[in-house]
Amino acid sequence: MDSLQVLVADDEPVSRTVVGAMLKKAGFVVHYAHDGEQAWQRLNGPNPPSLALLDWEMPGLQGPEVVERIRGSQSHAPTYLILLTSRDTSADIVSGLRAGADDYVTKPANEDELIARVNVGARVVRLQLALADRVRSLEEALANVKALQTLLPMCAYCKSIRNDQNYWQKVETYFHQHSGVSFSHSYCPSCYERYVLPELEKLESRDQGRGR
Amino acid sequence: MTTRPPLDPAVVDSLRQLTPPGEPDVLAEILSVFLTEVPRRVDRLKSAFRDRDAAEVQRAAHSLKGSSGNIGADGMFEVCRQIDERAKAGDLGIDALLDGLDREYRNVEAEIRRILQNG
Numbered sequence: 001m002d003s004l005q006v007l008v009a010d011d012e013p014v015s016r017t018v019v020g021a022m023l024k025k026a027g028f029v030v031h032y033a034h035d036g037e038q039a040w041q042r043l044n045g046p047n048p049p050s051l052a053l054l055d056w057e058m059p060g061l062q063g064p065e066v067v068e069r070i071r072g073s074q075s076h077a078p079t080y081l082i083l084l085t086s087r088d089t090s091a092d093i094v095s096g097l098r099a100g101a102d103d104y105v106t107k108p109a110n111e112d113e114l115i116a117r118v119n120v121g122a123r124v125v126r127l128q129l130a131l132a133d134r135v136r137s138l139e140e141a142l143a144n145v146k147a148l149q150t151l152l153p154m155c156a157y158c159k160s161i162r163n164d165q166n167y168w169q170k171v172e173t174y175f176h177q178h179s180g181v182s183f184s185h186s187y188c189p190s191c192y193e194r195y196v197l198p199e200l201e202k203l204e205s206r207d208q209g210r211g212r
Numbered sequence: 213m214t215t216r217p218p219l220d221p222a223v224v225d226s227l228r229q230l231t232p233p234g235e236p237d238v239l240a241e242i243l244s245v246f247l248t249e250v251p252r253r254v255d256r257l258k259s260a261f262r263d264r265d266a267a268e269v270q271r272a273a274h275s276l277k278g279s280s281g282n283i284g285a286d287g288m289f290e291v292c293r294q295i296d297e298r299a300k301a302g303d304l305g306i307d308a309l310l311d312g313l314d315r316e317y318r319n320v321e322a323e324i325r326r327i328l329q330n331g
Binding site for chain 2: 010011012013014015017018021022024025057059086107108111
């Protein structure tokens, strides 16, 4: 499994270093932001980390404000957001979660608790990625099924099908391309009587003619 | 009164164990960051105190509280917590606490230098 990227945003350098070291030890790839603005830029930019630990009290943009911005931006890939805070009254926790944070960790962070909570986040992130993948492949399959449901122009004589590019294709080729169905060729009993048997008899009588 | 060590040995030990095999010592890195950053923030706190800027005193004290809490500097943490609390209430009658902060920092600094030297 790939290591997930985690952003640690804290203006307090000792805490930032300690939290970063805990995450690195647990196998995460760690990025740092020195304040809320930098965290927002990083999370809103290209290839953003899928998990972020945001300190509550930072100069400029505070942790909960960064959370609100990210949740308010439509184009944003889902990011698992954990607030780091020394505020542990239930009112603070509620307001942090209401802003859109997924979880919170009190400071100074206990290593086992921090990593356990980040691992919960990693599980959610991986699940979301797997679901997004699944949805994508289902949408592709659905698009193919839709193409099959529409009215297909078919030649009345040779049974070829006209595709979207105005090109006549054999039935087998058309269906194989649009649904992944493969055909094996065989014959039904009535066609055996009608076509195969006379052919075989013709061959047989020719062989007998040669043999004489 | 029992004298407690400037740094909680259990916290120092847990920081020491953050070093992944073959990597540079994480404890030394953290303690060096502390020695570089904390005096700046103490200065900022004092100059805000001279300017009677309670909001800035509170911010600096809060940040110092975080720094000291992270390395197990419990005595210094407690002083910062009290300054943080007072300043939040707009109370800048913190002369004694500032002296306490200086004293605690000196102890912590000496202990850090001892650890950095002895490994």
